[in-house]
Amino acid sequence: MDKIKIENLNLYYNDFQALKNINMSTQQNKITAFIGPSGCGKSTLLKTLNRMNDLVEGCRITGKVLLDNEDIYGNIDVNMLRKRVGMVFQKPNPFPMSIYDNVAYGPRTHGIRSKRKLDEIVERSLRLGAIWDEVKDNLNKNALQLSGGQQQRICIARALAVNPEVLLMDEPTSALDPISTLKIEEVIQTLKKDYTIVIVTHNMQQATRVSDKTAFFLLGELIEYEDTEILFSTPKDQRTEDYITGRFG
């Protein structure tokens, strides 16, 4: 089932066209990877999926992005959209507060006050982020005191705490060591059964390891969108082949 459907999407930063007539769908409970050289538009496209580009001055969008068949650029509550479509960034960015408060932050802003309820959400989210066992005895510790890999898993837990439907991840492991990277990748795999995930990655091995489908972008265009295994073994477009085999990019 299509969770997100992108139709004739164009995005401009003032006069510069960063995305050119993108048409694609991401399926529910699947992991979709966006790959392509720097400046190809993959992160820009990711940000259009929860309207993060609204904050960028001079940004103009035409076309549609449908979440469960509803246009997110139509008459919609953006805060609710961002609750449904969460995001994890490249650099771990926990708030300068306790682990508990980091994860409870979102639910609190959505009006949950019950201590028992918040405890439940915090534990469930930290478990989903595969970091519960490491922090359960130190929930009052400042999140900034954790390692980079742990911080990123806190950020994943924080994003999950508001119970989103879609999780967007913008190069979530590029600042992490290999062990932390593998842990995050395992988290991504286990989250798949409950969430729809879109991940931007520069690491093509990561795309092959974690994603079901991969989209290759070049100069703002979607060049090829295929099952990951097919795209990395028998790409149809010469530009995809040249990029993934390191012949340019």
Add this chain to the structure above:
Amino acid sequence: MRSRFDKELDLLNNELIEMASLVEKSIENVTQALIHKDVELAKEVIEADKEIDNMENNIEARCLRLILQQHPVARDLRLISSILKMITDLERIGDQAQDIGEILLTLSKQNFKRDLIYLPKMAEATIKMVKESIDAFVNSDIELANQVIEYDDVVDNLFVTIKDELITLIREDVDFGEQSIDLLMIAKYFERIGDHAQNIAEWVVFSITGEHAGERKIQD
């Protein structure tokens, strides 16, 4: 940007071609040894197998190193995985040439009950298959690879002909039973060489298209 990787792939290609030419030479030599009852040549074939085994080890090591260092994808991945499979088939062909050579050490000293007609034909057909499968690889020639795959039927039919003839021979003269079985084993080895050449041709098709010719045949 990837000049080192490309250089390594060129080396890999050259090594595979070199290994294939050693294997071709072995089956040609063992065929000559069979026809001319040349024990010395048979011994050469037996000896040459060590070199073929060494080459297999070297190529395999290079493939594994490239997988480790370069994380190949797309046509690079197909090429390296195909080469890994092809060298196994080439090495087996080398073994079978050696096995024939070993039979010839004793068989060459005997008088044949009848002149060999079909066995040299079969040997010639398998040599053609091996040569053309490697040519198909070198030139990325799918059509030639498919011809090799089809041609295996010719070799298989020759095997059946030889088997029937040898059964008749044993019926006629039981004293030639042992010789007949030796000849049947040689025919079987050639038949297996044909199968390995067919495998190589299938890997050639896979490395170019990503589709395994064997799978297509099953689906058909």
